Amino acid sequence: MSSILVIARRELRERSFIFFTAIGVAILPYLIALLPGASSFGRREIVGAIGLIGGCAFALGLAIVLGSSIVGRELSDGRLSFYFSKPIAPASIWFGKLTAALFTILVTFAIIAVPAYLGAGGHWRAVWTMDPALMSALLFGIALLLFVVSHAVTTMVRSRTPLVLLDFACLAVFAGAVWMLVRPLLAGFALKLATGVVSAIVVSIVLVLTVAPSWQLSRGRTDRRRNHIELSRVLWISVAVILLLAAGYIGWVVSASPADLISDFQFDQAPAGPWFMMTGEVKGRADYHPLFLINSANGSIERAEAPFLWYASFTRDGKAMYWFRPEGFRRNAIRGELWYRRLDDANAKPVSTLIPIGARTHIAVSDDLHRVVTLDNGILTIHDVTRGAIAGSVRMPESGSSLYASMYFVTPDVVRVLERSYPSREERPTTMRIYEFDAAHRSLVKTGEATFVTKGIHLQATEDGSKLLVGLYPSRKSAVVDAHTGATLYEVPEVVGWPHLLGDGSVVGFAREADGTHCRLVANGAVVRDIKLPDAKSTYYAREVEPGKVLVRLEGSKTIILNVRTGVIEKSVDHLLVMQSFGAMSDPRLAKLDPNQPIIGQDATRAFVRWNPATGEKTTLVKIGG
């Protein structure tokens, strides 16, 4: 320990001029604040801003300079023998120099930043929102990273051997390996986990680079070439071990089976056919949500190479599943492609449509997935998936990141776009503009619009797309409008509660009254049926399973199929948790189930079961939690 301090002291003494330089830099913000015109920006703000920027730049620049010279220069000048001819351990040489360097970096930062902090006074917060202690810790971490990386690079380059090419090759392999490791996590939209894994790899490598030079000097001593060899050896072996550990961890993460799901379950059933997909939170896997594709007819389970449920959907004919697969980042936004898997072929593999999309791209597909429409940065494009070509494209008249759109195919060539602003903080007049783009004729026509006073608009569309239910919040008012013109067909009475659109344009809603929960059916603006439901803690509407028949979950009690036209509960089953049908990405149309297929849900043990309303038979498909 004493040797470390002796070395550190020597280094500090040799570089004492740096502290005087820092004092000079610390005065600069005050001089700049005195310049004519500075008062218009606020002199204290200038001192705070320039002082911190100067302090950070000085400290980080110093980290690079010291990292590249503190050992490397003595090594290449043949002066490292000064230490090795004395009774000083190599570890003391390195850690002494490291201690001196980090001390110099921190103190010079303090010399520049503290007077700026004091000079800025209360105006500091106006310029910098980050906590000063956190900022210092972050700076220290980055400075350490720059210092050790500079040292490593300099050691390699100064050796002047072809081995440096091997290092570059290893670096390329490392970068590729990290990408390959993180990719399945990104594909699972486990952004926190991916960030955590990358951070852990970076921190581990910084730690290795912090300690490795001790080994380097211990084995390489005054030999420049051998220093390079030893540093590279310990670095790349450590990196390989770190990557192996990361690979093992990621392998464990992505190996999750349905039995590993513990909570936050979500599932969706294909409108037709036996398929459903399910996801949930997995024990110890942070935000990694594996998506499983399950055939309820034969119980087969496979991992869908799709992120969690919000970015995956079934086509309305139930013959394919499609999803957004993230591939990486561009301009700080996640980007990827639209993938699909045919479900009518047991051996079908996931295929990319090669349609590039981002997390904010609006997407809708035709019922058979032959066509896909995307709206990205104001460009509306209809893609022909079968031909792998663009059928048509147009720039929307009003485009921008603040616009939100729902879309669906009216015909294979015609797409209806319902465009409005993203939700705002206050209620204000919000206009929904309705466009129809005909790819065959390259024509974009505004067919209608409707204005509502609201913070935001929630849309549901009938299966044929002819009518829209416009839900406003927070007022909870709603209206059914013509999807082509935007003309209001009728307003939904408030007694209905939160409304759900049925296939024929009528609306069903549930309201809790003093005597219990009521289900009300609205047609043409009038309540045409009021049905009192059995007692339940709460009531959840799932979907329309047949015209006029809705699947409703009465929590704590049972799940029923209610004929809203007659008011009769036609089917009932105990302990079956069913999920509300999601719209498919940007498509607001709620698909109703094929009346001939069973209903998928979770039983009291959270196992996924298939319920056949016709026979009342309930079959367990997937057990949860082993």
Added chain:
Amino acid sequence: MSPNAISLDGLTVRYGKRTAVEGVSLGVAQGAVYALLGRNGAGKSSLVRCMLGQQKPSAGSATLFGDDAWSRRTALMDRIGIVAEEADAPPEMTVKDIAEFSARVYSRWNQQTVDDRLKRFGIPSSTKYGTLSKGQKKQVAVAFALAMSPELLVLDDPTLGLDVVARKSLYEEVIGELADRGITVFITTHDLGAVETIVDRVGILKNGQLVLDEEMETLKSRFRRIRFTSQTAALSGGTLVAASVRQWGSGTEAVVMNYDDVAFERFRSEANLTSADVAPLSLEEIFLAVAGENLGA
């Protein structure tokens, strides 16, 4: 029996395909003064670096006082004073700073030794090391090497840049005194005339190989220059072995490497020489005969 101060066993240093030192084995007894001679590029510096544990040999080993120089370097350096061939102290440090630094890392330190020597050679301790002349740097290095009271002093070409007075002081006072105190001295130098009188043993390194390793006394007794007025072929018939033979006026000059009086008398009578002079050789002449370019390996 105490171990040798220095033992090299099959020491080999390679840089890629080039061999700088090849299979060198030698021993230096404690208290001896050993001079390693060799032309530039003979491998002396590589050998010294390995001997001091600063560089790992490609093969073989170096031990100091019985301890492996590579693995026990840190502890060994507390017993060894070193004057490096090239000045390696940080140029921005003053002489005083270096002395303070050294005093903290060595278990023994005699500042008086440093002060006396610096004063004698007029080197202000406040001077930055980088601004000193080559000779002054050597003097500082010698002062520091002596201040830590070494059991072994390694001098790698110590007279490089020294003036005549400083040279004389180094050899006659320093090394002579150390030798008298039983301190082992290992020296590499080109200043053969100066070390001739003080070394106990000499090694000559040629093209990385130790071609000679011998007590100085023995070495000087077996090397002789013989001049005679006869054919060169006459020498090859006897038992004397010539290290070099050349024409000398109308006669021949030979440097023999196994001279003794009986063999010489036999040679003279067999060759029927009427005139033959025998003269001892200086270390420099022996070095030239052994390591000179015209002699081959």
